[in-house]
């Protein structure tokens with residue numbers, strides 16, 4: 001992109017300040033900045049004006065989950081169906097590892113974090129070990145697609161290679177990068193990360209399917225006959241993926257999607273809850289849950305919105321294909337954004353200072369015709385690591401790992 005073209009693009013986007021220091025840059029820095037301007041999609045910033053509108057929800061009604069007692073009655077049958085699909089190569093897994101993990105505060109990708117006490121136990125290691133359990137029982141390898149971002153791709157790839165993929169077969173691991181989006185201050189003015197660098201960050205975990213398509217990864221899915229994709233988060237160290245019972249139950253129910261859920265431990269627990277929105281499956285985020293919904297009861301006298309999604313979804317590839325042309329809603333989220341101030345100093349804020357623009361995987365559930373909320377026991381399957389200490393932290397995850405007999 002030439003300087004003139006960059007000026008035009010920035011003027012149209014109302015972001016001309018990006019070129020403020022251009023004249024004082026070296027030739028190399030000028031080139032970097034022009035390339036960055038060319039790659040950056042500023043159109044997301046225009047959604048800031050519509051933030052209120054974007055947050056509007058449809059009519060929320062309850063969606064019953066398949067509870068553990070019901071699952072246990074059909075476990076053998078569900079597992080048989082699930083193992084059959086896995087052995088036929090119809091199940092693939094997608095690890096969402098493109099996030100910045102800002103709350104954890106580690107400089108490295110979250111999956112590289114060591115939760116061990118007497119020996120190293122990395123988050124990636126825990127995840128691969130859980131997947132290997134299924135591989136062993138099924139006697140079949142399962143493709144694992146790992147989403148990274150520009151910020152952590154090289155470190156992630158190098159780390160897993162250096163650890164021999166923790167015993168996983170390299171030919172079954174495929175990396176792809178998600179797209180980036182600019183971050184802005186509260187008025188929609190993009191932040192600069194350096195004199196030749198716009199503050200771009202990963203565009204949320206909702207872009208995984210379109211990024212798979214852009215990165216030609218989807219060809220592998222199609223060529224190998226994968227019909228189901230189990231998408232899951234990097235930060236739950238007890239995460240059970242390609243779970244044959246979950247896969248079998250979703251197939252048996254004839255649903256195009258399944259979501260692992262847990263009973264909330266408090267009405268205001270910070271998890272999104274399964275529901276119907278205007279009659280379609282959906283997830284309402286904890287911050288959108290009104291007091292009325294939080295306290296609503298069903299006919300059994302239990303909370304009507306009892307089941308929280310734990311970021312472990314199973315999607316039918318055929319149903320995903322139909323969604324590719326549809327746009328996911330944009331979430332404009334307040335975050336801490338490191339930036340270069342007007343004097344050229346790098347600032348790492350300790351409280352939120354602007355917005356990131358993200359799409360979320362949970363919104364894909366609403367695009368599906370049907371979804372099975374599948375209950376799992378939170379003590380065995382839910383140990384998210386968001387923070388260093390306190391709720392959903394390294395500390396709480398360690399306790400849960402130890403309760404499950406995992407040596408740390």
Ligand code: UTP
Pocket residue numbers: 096097098099100101102103104110147178202203204205232233234235311386
């Ligand atoms: P979170 O919403 O917890 O975000 O991600 P995060 O970036 O890891 O952490 P914070 O908010 O900065 O502290 C939930 C899952 O989605 C993935 C994360 O890697 C995690 O597995 N994710 C998130 C992506 O893959 N890409 C993104 O852009 C954001």
